[in-house]
Amino acid sequence: MRTLASQLSSYLYRRKHVNLQSRNFASFNRRDELELEQEAEKKIGWLLKLFFAGTAAAVGYQFFPFMGDNLMQQSVSLLRVKDPLFKRMGASRLARFATDEERRMKIVEIGGAQELLNMLEAARDDRTRKEALKALAAISRSDKAVGALHNAGALSIIKSTPESLENAEVENYKSSLLKRFQDLRYDSSS
Template identity: 65%
Template sequence: MRGLASQLYSYFCRFKPRNVQSSSTSSLFKTKEEISMEEEAERKVGWLLKLIFAGTATAVGYQLFPYMGDNLIQQSVSLLQVKDPLFKRMGASRLARFAVDDERRLKILEMGGAEELVKMLDSAKDNKTRKEALKALSALSDSDEAAAALHRAGAVSAIRSVPDSADDQDITTYKSNLLIRFQDSRYN
């Protein structure tokens, strides 16, 4: 390895080492200068390999991640249609995390996320599922267009039908914030 590093160092630095010997006998008789040159060469080769790896990972990520966005949103909306409350909560949680800007909120609406969230909230039997549905509805309602679509999907009646929970204060907070948001006359 040291011999290879020494050769790469001489190639990159346009410097030819004076006396390169075999690695088995030369390690006993090396000067401090030769050892420091080899260590520097090994360090440079290590950085070169790290840069190659980082460049490759960046190129692969750049090619794959644009296709994952729409697929993940569609999968999350599909999770809302499953009967198991755990999967419904996972889908709602993912939608709440995806709804960070108006473009993604509208994409969720186009894929039927608003209607599925309202159905999920209507059919929820436990507080964990209600909380995740309300959290996702709250994230979606930050956009005026999305709030109007949620209002048309019947979100107000579904939100009002959610019982207040003494155990989980977040449910009451999400519920009251959503009802205040929908009281605006623009949606009526």
């Protein structure tokens, strides 16, 4: 970088020196040369910073999709932990990931739907039930995912979920899931 800076400063020196001679100014002194060198180093520094930022952005853009899959897998792993807090965190993450058809099916494929059903079945408090039902409702926006949930026995698990007197959201998620199964003709007789 020093070599490039010195080459650039000598170029700027010659350019400025020619301008100074053409205007009949006094010749260059050492202080002017140092100022030019510092100015060149600043410009090169900014150029390198921009290059680094561009490279970092390009690398981040390439690796971001892999981070999403890894985070989904970690979220499903959180559902397997015994602590209800971690289960709620995993379910909440999965609900946020379930934004499109592809991601919903990815959650089903990596076992997230089954783990959510296990979580719902074993839940002892309304907060845990609410997060499980919320994530299942987010996943159930996909018709294929509803079919996978039905095959995993979701309908009976959701119906057997105890009613919540304190938390109306639990009942809202529960009724919206049951309605979704009914709309797609997955009833208890099939």
